[in-house]
Amino acid sequence: MTFSSSQNRRQFLATSAAALTCAGIAGPAAALSESQAVNLVNSIVAEINRVIASGKSEAAMIGDFEALFVRYADVPIMALxxxxxxxRSASAAQKRAFTQAFQGYISRKYGRRFREFIGGRIDVQSARAIKPGYEVRSIAYLRGEAPFDVTFLVSDKSGRPLFFNMFIEGVNLLLTERTEIGAMLDRRGGNIDQLIADLRASA
Known part of the structure; x- marks a missing residue:
């Protein structure tokens, strides 16, 4: 297995951990511990491997990925x-609708790359406290690729440990999605409802 570019590799891993990578959004962690943050990342990796090894169809795997994304990621924080x-100008109903459309869009956009991770692994290396919670650093090993850094940001702002961003080789993946979706919104003249509809309809 090989990747055609480092960008493809970053896109896939964003999906694999789902998220995609909003430092500074979350408030100070209260009860979150280092072990909780590390355990969350280990659980994400284990669940991804379970889905990959399931032998399910691509459509079923994408559905499983969306469920993992909702379970382990702070999707509302990421979507906003x-x-x-x-x-800021969106209504509460629009924010809810965008959050749902965003989680489906991310799942479909990257979920098809799941099979490319067969035979690979992510090993957690260390964790350190940061203002939003914890930064958990790991190394990814994929077939035919040199090992590279993957960093998860974890917070319990929403009441339980969840990841809210990722950095792949130093690239902020959530910021990348913000740029891309912002450009999509600009092309629609700032029409949030149209953006939501198009995200829902995206392949």
Whole structure:
């Protein structure tokens, strides 16, 4: 297994951990511990491997990925960050609709790359406290590729440990999605409802 570019590799791993990578959004961690943050990342990796080894169809795997994304990621925080300043004028109903459309869009966009991770692994290396919670650093090993860094940001702002961003080789993946979706919104003249509809309909 090989990747055609480092960008493809970053996109796939964003999906694999789902998220995609909003530092500074979350408030100070209260009860979150280092072990909780590390255990969360280990659970994500274990669940991804379970889905890959399931032998299910691509469509079923994508559905499983979306379930993992909802379970382990702070999707509302991520979605509002991606929506950016335009979210300030959005109604509560639009924010909810965008959050649902965003989670489905991310799942479909990257979930098809699951099979490329067969035979690979992610090993957690260390964790350190940061203002939003914890930064958990790991190394990814994929077939035919040199090992590379994957960093998860974990917070319990929403009441339980969840990851809210990732960095692949130093690239902020949630910021990348914010840029791309922001450009999509600009092309639609700032029409959030149209963006939501198009995200839902995306392949």
């Amino acid at each position: 960050y991606v929506l950016g300043n335009d979210g």
